[in-house]
Amino acid sequence: MGIQDWFSFKKNKGKKTQEELAEIRRTFATRINHFKRLIQANTRAHEQMAELEEALRGFQPYGMQYVRALCTRLSASIFQMIQHLDSLNPKTYEKLFDIFDTLQSTIHMHISPVSHAEENDLILEIHSIGRDHADMCGPKMAMLGEAANNLNMKVPTGFVVTAAAYRLFMKSGGLNEEIDRQIQGTNFEDMESMIRLSSRIMQLIIETSIPESLSQSILDSYDDLCERHGKAIKIAVRSSALGEDLEGAAFAGQYRSILNVDRESLLPAYKEVLASKYSQQAMAYRFNRGIRDDDVALCVGCMVMVEAHASGVAYSRNPINIRDKTLSLYSIWGLPRAVVNGSMDTDEFLVARLPAPRILKRHIADKKEIYVCDKEEGLCRISLTEKNRTQPSLTDEQILLIAKATMRIEEYFGLPQDVEWAITESGQLSLLQCRPLLLAEHKRGLLPPDSTLPPPILSGGRTASPGIGTGPVYMVAKDVDTLLFPDGGVLVLNQALPNRAALLGRCSAVISEQGGAAGHLANVAREFGIPALFGLKNAQKKLFHGQIVTVDAEGCAVYNGRVEAFLEKKPRERIMRGSPVQKSLRKAAKYIVRLHLIDPDAFSFKPGNCKTLHDIMRFCHEMAVREMFEFGMNKDYIEGASRQLICNVPKQFWVLNLDSGIAPEGKHRADRCVLLEHIRSIPMCALWAGMDAIPWEGPPPVHTQGLMSVMFEATVNTDLNPTAPSRFSQKNYFMISENYCILQSRFGFHFCGVEALVSDRNTENYASLQFKGGAANLERRILRARFIGDILAEFDFRVRIKEDTLFARLEGLGRPQMEHRLKILGYLITHTRQLDMIMTNTDEVTRQRDKFFRDFTLFDLKE
16 A cells, blocks of 8 residues: 555545444434433423422312322323433333332322222111211211210111222222223313213212112111111111211211102112212312312211201301300201201301300291101102291290200310201200311401491391402302303302302302301301301392402491402412322322432432432433433534534534424535524523623633642643543533523533523423533632522522532523523623632632623613
């Protein structure tokens, strides 16, 4: 080989053929695809993590179907990140799959449906149970049994179809699985979707056959009752759900009670009560109270009907004033349905407790109708004679008898009580129900002394739930009216029916022409903290759709428009706090949101130390960036896949276009360069604007001691020698897309990495900086890191410094604010080079800081 041939060989040696370059570009395209999809999964995971953290705060209601769906979506995003990282470097990160599976099993344990041990008792006698049986019979029936056995209260005989029976029925025909499937696919905030869901599930339950062993047990128990009474009897079929009638969650009126039922109708009535678990109001109640659907097993009490001459409800304390210890009775002729369903006005009696019970006040209503048992089955409403309409439904002796019994029940259970009772024509008192009474605080407060109120457009009625609310009037007369009920509306009704509780989560106040404080709707309104004014006559005539009103429930008045004197700004209420659903989410969140892997340069930053999904997400993101850059530092790879940025700075910058970061005309250039004008990456353009805004003045004047420090450092650190091979020598590198940017660069003797995502969605946006190194000794490098950190902290960055390495992160700002902060970052990257050499000179440091902040005014946001 001649000399000329040899030189030609040397010149061409190492050059890639077009086929080899094409293969490099194909490899790059594959890696870009995996990296891009990993970043997309990372963005989704950040959104889902933020959504989960917001749910943990508890301001908005959600159910277990939401918790499971959110955890599933988040897990899917994290798993996709693992898959794409594994594709970037196969078999290197396999351990992550095992860690992910372990975390998934733990999370699933906290959010999966509750499994129950097999139970044998399908039926229990009411008089054989007590409060310890609440998990088998539901609190309602358990408390009745407790009162009968330990207080010698008269309680109707009967039996309970237990939680075990409910679970047996729900397993039959695949009911559980089908109901779960339908719930998962429904948006509970959409009223129309909820109505359709309720109808489908209730119909499904009604059409399902009761298992033979259960139906026979129910009928045998009924036959035993008849034998004991010596005749065919009629019974009341009443719900007693697990979780019902507990303190703070009464479920008042959410489930069905069917009265005056004979043997032939007993099994259909049982299924109808079970189906009421999925009534619209019951599902809305559980959703708004954060109660898991899986935790509600519907037990059913079957009790002999009481031939009530009068009946009603007693409250051992004032439910709308926690400081008022008087006892109140609400009564009516016949059966108590009209008292609890708010369909009629009732007699009201106020009783002092001490030193001995005495009647303080009476209100006798005009009781036009009465509920009685039909001769065949069910109930009927009959009109009262003119004389009985205005007669008290209780004598003074009966009032005091009920009051004393109510106080005994409160003393025994240790909590204020809501007691349902009935009195026969012979004067015998029967206890039908007792449960904890929710007490509400006065919410009206004192008006400012200089405030004047306009005259009310309506006044009167009775406070069913205290407070003040304002909003547009919306009248609901039939079920179809509920579909268009507006958020924050004032619900106006003729009767305070329990099924209207489905709207309470969207109300600002409730007005009803009939009903009182003892009704089921009033109970739920107090639980939800919704002002309610009942018994307000002519409300539907004097108000009109869309009219803005202010309801003062405690002052028993309605005002036209917004009365600002009343409307103090209320703090947001954490309605999910302490709820079973939130507790489940909080337990799962321990293995999701906590972050243990913080420092990517630490020895502990490895797969085996990932203890949460957030750890895996952080690890995958960091490793993916490293994989791309390490691959990108290969000379052949740079030649085949990246482009050199043509700019007016004496440094080489290479650009890897991940996706849509370069304008089409720049993509199609024949050479391997890209012009700055073709860059379409929002964060890169902002970062570059800061880097290029003001020319660097050069290194600051260095005194002898500082210069000697630099010279010594250069002799021991080969990375600072520009002529020597260095692991940092190629790190002037951008990876970009339209909304995403990574910069790895060497400026002077320091090295920095910036990562940023900037879009119109604030929750996605973030920017992070890693800054390290320098030419001076460690003391000066540490001082420079602190100098930069102090500046960044004034622009909302969270800063962490470890020796001469600085980590800073910012997130959640709008696009203009993010671009402003990136310009600041770009400026600091350029202008802090070699500042470590003067960090012990206080005057010079102050001068530099003042200059920086003057220059920052160039980036100020325009109004």
